[in-house]
Amino acid sequence: MVKNDIREALKKAAPEGAWGLSISTDEKKGHLSSNAALLSAKAWGIGPKEAAEKIKGEIEGKVEGIERIEVAGPGFLNFYLTHEAMAEALHDFEKKLTKGFDSRKGEKANIEFISANPTGELHIGHGRGAFYGDALANVLEFCGGKVTREYYVNISRKSSQIKELGKTALGKGEQYKTPELEALIKSMDLSGLDEIEAGYLLAEKIQERNREFIEEKLKISFDEWFVEEEKLHASLVNERTLAALKMKGLTYEKDGAVWLKTSEYGDDEDRVVVRSDGTLGYFLPDIAYHIDKFSRGYDMVIDVLGADHQGHVRRMQAVRKMFGWKGELKVFISQLVTLKHGEDLTKMSKRAGNVVYLRDLVEEFGLDVVRWFYGEKSLNTHMEFDARLAKEHSEKNPVFYVQYAHARIASIIAKAKGLPNDGTTLLDVMREPSARQLSLELLKFEEVLEAAADDFHVHRLTSYASALASAFSGFYRDVRIVGDGSYNGGGYALLLMTKAALSKSLGLLGISAPEKM
């Protein structure tokens, strides 16, 4: 493809610097654009514009498919492609779209996300990790990765949280009390059980319900449900892990507790792994769990956690270093979703307290709107959830614009069915500016996806899908596909690609691409 040819030519002409070459979606800035001259100028001891002219001179006439090269702005090199090269690139893109890209080819990744505490149902904060994790998994997979989606079923008879939950279940405590939980407790027979067993039973029930909700309502499916109690406690993995840590000389005793020397591996301070009363904290099982993940042969282990787990990052990285694990450990923190208090909120949250459940959100607005709403924001953004705004956003949500474009294309395709092709080709339709605009947007797809797979900023996809739908609108306005007794062959081909790209973009985000609306 011409982009690769240009890159090769640029490498020869500008060997220094980590310059880029990317599709430009504004034709005024060429079809492809590079900052190679800006980065080479210093090494060459000349001005950026002069460097650009030099590179231009070396490439001009040597790469097939380039119509002309312009030097613009401070020294950008803008490449204009011939219509032939553009059409060829599109055909190449169409093939890749069906078989996927390969920037993450063969890489094995594990993504753990949601992993909610077994003390209640999922709230709007969990939505971030849920939709982000799922979309990230889809993106890595599409770029050639082998991805395991994993849910850590946080449940153990040794956990003080379970005991506390048991107290709530038996009416001896209120820490996790909500109307929903009370109803659940009433439906269960907990007679004769102690706090731990009652808590455990209740936790199992809650996990079961959450799982149902995740699979059926959020349409997220996990490859692995890692049950803490079975995998770590019942099988004595924790004990073996502790023994291994002791043997490596990574622990010491102080105040009757066993501490791990995490501070020697980048953490702020050492952490307790066995309490002075002999019970295990949450940290040891966590270490055991991560060692388990590391040992499964992944190139990359990703944890998607909520903002309140920010303290985990350093200590888990410390654990990785202690065990000398070669793969990457990425811990992503999603920032909080805060609630804007007001009358509107109480209306939507028919339930008690300041919690809005994800279930309510999905029921009220529909999964597509909700996934887009979360999907367009960076994980680092502090979201403020305002019920009135959410309502407004759901009605005016850009997701409908994108879905509408998809449905409209489907309708045109249906209309063309049975009619003869008028014989025009992709090459012919390239004469139309809005067709070139749409083509550039299509060719941008690969860049956007690979960038997302590289920096994990999955929210790029929503902006991209909107831009693509908008480019389609321009094309639709200018080029008629179905005419008197035949259809425009070139335009039709472009429509098929656009439909596929829209559908793929939405699909990766877990959003439906309807044929009709």
Add this chain to the structure above:
RNA sequence: GCGCCCGUAGCUCAAUGGAUAGAGCAUCUGGCUUCGGACCAGAGGGUUGUGGGUUCAAGUCCUGCCGGGCGCGCCA
């Protein structure tokens, strides 16, 4: 006090260190005899919290302030 994150248009948010900081909503103007008007064309709206620094180039990187969220337990 220490650590992480944030501060961009009236609102919700974008912007691999790049060109004139962009979308949607809201406001205003214009457009339906033609493939789906859930649309299209256009306008107004910005000292990117603030002061320095690095760079050919800073919303982006470093740093000092200001403001906000979260985390700093032998809870998870």
